[in-house]
Amino acid sequence: MESNALMWFRKGLRIHDNPALDHACRGSKRLFPVFVLDPRYLDPDPSAFSPGSAFAGLNRIQFLLESLADLDSSLKKLGSRLLVLKGDPVHVLCRILKDWDIGKLCFEFDTEPYSLARDNKVKVNRGKPPLTYQSFVALAGEPPTPLTHTYSVLPPIGDLRGYEVLNIPTIQELGYGDVKQEKFSPFRGGESEALERLKKSIDDKEWVANFEKPKGDPSAFLKPATTILSPYLKFGCLSSRYFYHCLIEVYRTSKKHTSPPVSLVGQLLWREFFYTAAFGTPNFDKMRGNKICKQIPWRDDEELFAAWREGRTGYPWIDAIMIQFLHWEKGRDVFERLLIDSDWAINNGNWLWLSCSSFFYQYHRIYSPISFGRKYDPTGKYIRHFLPVLKNMPNEYIYEPWTAPLSIQKKANCIIGIDYPRPVVDHSSASKECRRLMGVAYGSKPSAEENLNISRRKPEGDDQKEHQQNASKQRRKLI
Ligand SMILES: Cc1cc2nc3c(=O)[nH]c(=O)nc-3n(C[C@H](O)[C@H](O)[C@H](O)COP(=O)(O)OP(=O)(O)OC[C@H]3O[C@@H](n4cnc5c(N)ncnc54)[C@H](O)[C@@H]3O)c2cc1C
Structure with missing residues (x-):
């Protein structure tokens, strides 16, 4: 039966290779794409040692807002929009699930096949996370291929029953009006920027194939020696599985390429290694x-x-x-x-x-x-x-x-x-x-x-x- 679905965006701030969004759209009459601004994470903390909230500095908050704005604009192109709400996410979610008559709640953790596969692998290792990179790589195997589905339109948003949804706030509207910071990080948040940056990296096939850490120059800041994709991975603007897949495609057409742990694929595996160790420790x-x-x-x-x-x-x-x-x-x-x-x-x-x-x-x-x-x-x-x-x-x-x-x-x-x-x-x-x-x-x-x-x-x-x-x-x- 067709039901109302709620897509709760938390970390996966993107449309591409997003299994939770894919589940949310499938068989749903209405789709409510929601992001909840959590005051605990975002409200200014005047006692912090640098401008920002108790948990995040201003640059990261700005990156998040840019990522949300980009997501909202992508959703709008698909006939939808991002419904921004504010409050303790647990309370907000519990209320809207009831008030919007939601039959299906989707968010990235439970539905992400890569996480499930990873967690199962950890269980295979008698519930103990592998603690060396080599043993992790041996256990991890290949991730599943990313979703290639693209959307032309998303299910329409249903009746909001009087809820006031917000636009993506500016950093000033979040309460940082008095902070004297004109310039933010030169890396703009959002899926569009992430995909563009990824494309620039993988277009240079030779660079990808020869990438070897720590050979690059860590002091190169105008033209960095690495991809600078980590903030996009952190906010889920870029799917790590998709990134991995693109790199493997480059390797397929290269005569020779570097290997983990020093290669670019090797860097991504460090990420997964630390996730696995952290999850099981x-x-x-x-x-x-x-x-x-x-x-x-x-x-x-x-x-x-x-x-x-x-x-x-x-x-x-x-x-x-x-x-x-x-x-x-x-x-x-x-x-x-x-x-x-x-x-x-x-x-x-x-x-x-x-x-x-x-x-x-x-x-x-x-x-x-x-x-x-x-x-x-x-x-x-x-x-x-x-x-x-x-x-x-x-x-x-x-x-x-x-x-x-x-x-x-x-x-x-x-x-x-x-x-x-x-x-x-x-x-x-x-x-x-x-x-x-x-x-x-x-x-x-x-x-x-x-x-x-x-x-x-x-x-x-x-x-x-x-x-x-x-x-x-x-x-x-x-x-
Ligand atoms: C003390 C310390 C703290 C760090 N904290 C973080 C953090 O909070 N978040 C974070 O994403 N990275 C962290 N790193 C790892 C690393 O510095 C960054 O991931 C890297 O600088 C990102 O640059 P890049 O995207 O250009 O990496 P590339 O070299 O282009 O690598 C591609 C991707 O591989 C992954 N990767 C690369 N290096 C590492 C690594 N050492 N460990 C795990 N994954 C890696 C990242 O997801 C990165 O985006 C930390 C490193 C140090 C030394």
Whole structure:
């Protein structure tokens, strides 16, 4: 029997390869495409360390609004529109399900065949998520092919029974009128932009076939060395399955191509790997109570943390990007708020990785905030762009401006300690201390639940051996 269907857009903000939308349209007389603006996620939080809500920075909120506007415009072309409501989604949904006489509610989680297949695979592995990339890839197999169905028209919207539906609000209308931010991220939100960006990447078949991380230049910002599709994947403006399929098509017509983990398909598999690990690991986003996380006595120094968060460590490369110094949970929180592609599983997974808390265990390998950036960008273009205060510093001092003689600092119009901070720590001794404490933590094998005071324990030989074996099993991945 034909019924009214409600398509609840949450993450999959797109028309293409959208199984939930496909189910919602099938056999439905009326279709109510809904997005609920959740005040918990969107309302301004004046106490947050940067403009935005309690959960998201302004750039990400703006990206979401752009994605909604694009979705609304695509729906309009198909004779429908996005019905925007505001409130606690649980309450709003419960009311409209009844009031609009909805017979079928569709949203992406339950109906997404890829998720179901993935979850079933996890169960096949005796309910344990695979914890190495290689074992994940071996278990995951091929994803199902994306839906190729295109719509010429959608079922009409039914009677709204007096409900006031909103237009997509502007950032000012969301309550951010007093925020002085004129420019947002250069990456515009939305499915149209996502598909265009994807097309640009895959049109360059040679680039796709030869893509190899970490060979690209991480300091390239005008013409990035990667696809910049992660925010579109995060909001579901782009289907990861469709992306994967397009890449496989390119490979099919290429003489040779790179392979996971370094290839572009390999990058997408990292995404799925972290999703799977996160899905099957209780307390994935914490150190305590997280069985796969090393228990490390991270320093808890609010001043150092704020210097890092606000880009005033005195190390230009760090200040221009941000690398980790303190407890990974704190760095994760900063990224969770500020990244436009912020994604729970991937952000936590990468922080666990880079802090050598899980997945990757070569803690003695510490990136240098001086030589790492210099290798890719010897003249410091990236630093000069994002830290204009250093723009006149000669090349030889750009990564270590505190070593420049005063006469050079004066000539460059940048006095260290006044115009740009001195280093907050001496990297050489701080990294030695970090390595020492991590060595102790690795050797002490505490239980996840323990309230730790690791530095008092003695290293145990067997665990060191186990760590070394793990480390050699894991392949280095540079992000
Ligand atoms: C500390 C830290 C936190 C991170 N937090 C996030 C996050 O919140 N959300 C997020 O999407 N990515 C996160 N990443 C991973 C990675 O940095 C971004 O996915 C990548 O920069 C996106 O650029 P791209 O789309 O051009 O990637 P490409 O190199 O073009 O790769 C294509 C896609 O593969 C996936 N991918 C690539 N690298 C990774 C990776 N290391 N882990 C998982 N998936 C990957 C992404 O979906 C990406 O869009 C984090 C990395 C680090 C080091």
